[in-house]
Amino acid sequence: MARTLRLITIIAEADVADHLLRDLAALGVRGWNVVPGEGVWRRALEAEGPTDFDGPTVRIETVARAETAEAVMARLAAHWFPRYAVFAWVSDATVLRPGKYA
Amino acid sequence: MARTLRLITIIAEADVADHLLRDLAALGVRGWNVVPGEGVWRRALEAEGPTDFDGPTVRIETVARAETAEAVMARLAAHWFPRYAVFAWVSDATVLRPGKYA
Amino acid sequence: MARTLRLITIIAEADVADHLLRDLAALGVRGWNVVPGEGVWRRALEAEGPTDFDGPTVRIETVARAETAEAVMARLAAHWFPRYAVFAWVSDATVLRPGKYA
Numbered sequence: 001m002a003r004t005l006r007l008i009t010i011i012a013e014a015d016v017a018d019h020l021l022r023d024l025a026a027l028g029v030r031g032w033n034v035v036p037g038e039g040v041w042r043r044a045l046e047a048e049g050p051t052d053f054d055g056p057t058v059r060i061e062t063v064a065r066a067e068t069a070e071a072v073m074a075r076l077a078a079h080w081f082p083r084y085a086v087f088a089w090v091s092d093a094t095v096l097r098p099g100k101y102a
Numbered sequence: 103m104a105r106t107l108r109l110i111t112i113i114a115e116a117d118v119a120d121h122l123l124r125d126l127a128a129l130g131v132r133g134w135n136v137v138p139g140e141g142v143w144r145r146a147l148e149a150e151g152p153t154d155f156d157g158p159t160v161r162i163e164t165v166a167r168a169e170t171a172e173a174v175m176a177r178l179a180a181h182w183f184p185r186y187a188v189f190a191w192v193s194d195a196t197v198l199r200p201g202k203y204a
Numbered sequence: 205m206a207r208t209l210r211l212i213t214i215i216a217e218a219d220v221a222d223h224l225l226r227d228l229a230a231l232g233v234r235g236w237n238v239v240p241g242e243g244v245w246r247r248a249l250e251a252e253g254p255t256d257f258d259g260p261t262v263r264i265e266t267v268a269r270a271e272t273a274e275a276v277m278a279r280l281a282a283h284w285f286p287r288y289a290v291f292a293w294v295s296d297a298t299v300l301r302p303g304k305y306a
Contacts, residue, residue: 030144035137093111093191135263196293
């Protein structure tokens with residue numbers, strides 16, 4: 001049976017990948033896929049103000065219920081965006097067998 | 103001219119990639135992009151019950167008409183989800199030149 | 205604060221990646237993530253008619269305002285689609301801190 005859930009996509013500097021995935025797991029995220037890449041974007045770090053990030057990245061994606069997606073985005077905004085080169089977005093995803101997803 | 107089609111994203115254990123792509127082609131999928139990655143998720147295999155997948159993946163994506171997307175999801179649910187570490191979702195994608203897509 | 209923006213995804217033959225990224229930057233795109241992959245699809249080149257592309261790709265994605273996304277798609281349709289193996293789609297993406305995005 002099809003059900004619409006939320007797809008969370010996170011692009012992060014590669015160095016913080018393991019730490020970030022542990023944090024997601026603690027918020028109830030039960031699975032993900034990670035793809036290496038290269039990214040360029042302007043970040044607004046608390047300590048340094050706007051600086052440009054240009055380097056290796058991980059692209060993390062996970063499909064989750066709306067509540068989990070909101071918890072993840074709130075955590076990213078509070079803890080990750082001010083300190084690291086991380087950005088993220090959420091979109092709709094229609095899945096079969098939604099029981100598989102957190 | 104812009105037209106909204108369906109984006110199908112499939113994450114699969116890397117070992118089944120070639121077999122899965124041949125299956126998609128048989129359903130009328132005419133093109134795709136494949137990206138290697140690493141995934142972790144819980145799968146519910148017919149023969150073994152719930153087990154954890156943790157290993158190399160392929161991320162396959164293709165843009166298709168709604169009918170093709172439904173045929174692909176039905177095939178995945180019937181044949182692939184019970185046997186292999188595969189999950190998938192569908193979302194909207196607005197393309198230019200829709201004539202290019204199956 | 206959450207805001208819905210546009211996610212642009214471009215799959216292109218790997219050889220044109222640098223040129224394409226410079227073109228995006230000239231249109232006001234301020235950041236992106238790039239992931240290497242392998243793609244297969246039918247392209248309709250101006251000079252040769254329909255031919256099959258099968259080879260290394262880059263998957264470029266960027267989150268942008270609607271006007272920037274429209275400018276990018278128009279540029280792709282006018283300049284890139286007729287000459288190179290490039291395809292692209294646009295979808296909705298809800299972000300936090302939209303001020304980070306062009």
